[in-house]
Amino acid sequence: MGSNAIFLSAMSVFSRCMGPGSPSISLNALQLQKRDAVNEKVEKGLYVFESVPCACCGSLETELIAERDRYGLFFSVQLCKGCGMVYTSPRMTDAAYGEFYDNEYRPLYVGSERATDDFFAEQRNQGRRIYNFLLGAGEMRDTMKIVEVGCGAGGILDFFRGKGHSVLGIDLGSEYVAYGRDVHGLDLRVCMLSELALDFVPDLVIYSHVMEHILHPLDEMKNIANISGTETLVYIEVPGLKNIHKSYGMDVMKYYQNAHSYHFTLASLRYLMESAGFGLVSGTEYVRSIFNLKAKLAGVFDWAANGGDGVTANGGTQAYNEYNSLKNYLVWNERYRWIFPMTVSGLKQRAKRWKTRLLG
Numbered sequence: 570m571g572s573n574a575i576f577l578s579a580m581s582v583f584s585r586c587m588g589p590g591s592p593s594i595s596l597n598a599l600q601l602q603k604r605d606a607v608n609e610k611v612e613k614g615l616y617v618f619e620s621v622p623c624a625c626c627g628s629l630e631t632e633l634i635a636e637r638d639r640y641g642l643f644f645s646v647q648l649c650k651g652c653g654m655v656y657t658s659p660r661m662t663d664a665a666y667g668e669f670y671d672n673e674y675r676p677l678y679v680g681s682e683r684a685t686d687d688f689f690a691e692q693r694n695q696g697r698r699i700y701n702f703l704l705g706a707g708e709m710r711d712t713m714k715i716v717e718v719g720c721g722a723g724g725i726l727d728f729f730r731g732k733g734h735s736v737l738g739i740d741l742g743s744e745y746v747a748y749g750r751d752v753h754g755l756d757l758r759v760c761m762l763s764e765l766a767l768d769f770v771p772d773l774v775i776y777s778h779v780m781e782h783i784l785h786p787l788d789e790m791k792n793i794a795n796i797s798g799t800e801t802l803v804y805i806e807v808p809g810l811k812n813i814h815k816s817y818g819m820d821v822m823k824y825y826q827n828a829h830s831y832h833f834t835l836a837s838l839r840y841l842m843e844s845a846g847f848g849l850v851s852g853t854e855y856v857r858s859i860f861n862l863k864a865k866l867a868g869v870f871d872w873a874a875n876g877g878d879g880v881t882a883n884g885g886t887q888a889y890n891e892y893n894s895l896k897n898y899l900v901w902n903e904r905y906r907w908i909f910p911m912t913v914s915g916l917k918q919r920a921k922r923w924k925t926r927l928l929g
């Protein structure tokens with residue numbers, strides 16, 4: 570089959586992701602109101618869009634694979650023909666996203682206007698999951714100095730503080746930061762990493778569901794390298810594009826979210842982190858991952874062993890390319906989505922819903 574034939578069949582496979590459509594998750598009244606507010610600003614030209622090249626390989630050659638997100642918002646998702654990176658383009662500009670994060674992001678995504686005790690408790694649970702992942706990887710140490718970027722209300726840090734670590738969080742959402750500071754006494758600040766003056770070298774830096782929102786991820790990763798020592802652990806969690814069969818019921822339309830500018834796999838995240846000087850210590854396609862500078866210096870990285878699905882070594886330099894494996898994965902999910910209710914995770918999710926209904 571020639572590449573044109575693959576392209577045409579893929580286009581028809583993704584046709585349900587094209588054009589305007591209803592939300593693919595259920596939304597409350599506040600979420601619907603905020604979604605309409607975004608649409609109105611887009612239509613009036615208040616939210617400006619820009620086309621960008623691939624952050625991994627710089628290519629502008631792409632295939633369009635979706636035109637809206639799970640809220641039913643305009644959302645242009647591209648598959649890079651150069652390397653297989655999936656990213657959003659055209660996307661809202663820095664200024665438009667700034668406005669969006671101030672006005673619609675939290676209410677649209679969380680369903681409530683301000684930080685609540687429930688939100689904080691869920692963040693604490695996320696803190697426990699991150700802690701357990703680090704523990705499982707053998708990377709937890711006593712009394713670490715921890716910095717979290719995009720900490721929200723600080724629930725993740727609160728969990729680590731409870732384990733005896735010293736914690737500092739930054740976020741751009743002032744209301745959430747105020748909640749964590751005032752109600753829970755956490756050291757949280759409103760700023761970006763590049764504006765943070767640290768007088769210590771952190772032992773652990775956390776990005777939990779943050780990196781996929783950042784418009785210039787490689788710049789951000791270089792900033793992390795600047796504040797890191799060789800042993801500093803960098804924990805990055807993003808929604809893994811190769812995990813939609815496990816986390817999103819095989820439905821990519823539940824995965825796409827307009828605030829996400831990159832749709833990472835472990836390999837594409839690893840490639841960008843390598844470009845910033847980091848090496849992978851441990852990682853899964855979920856994606857949960859741990860990096861440090863030491864791992865890159867020690868050359869422990871082995872693309873052939875870790876990414877045998879299209880990630881290839883290229884004349885001694887390590888080149889990222891998972892175009893074929895990622896496209897096949899996305900096509901496979903589209904074709905076999907209907908079997909999801911009969912899979913083990915499908916049955917588990919149905920049982921959970923049933924139980925919740927009985928208890929509720």
Ligand SMILES: [Zn+2]
Pocket residue numbers: 623624625626627628649650651652653654
């Ligand atoms: Zn690319």
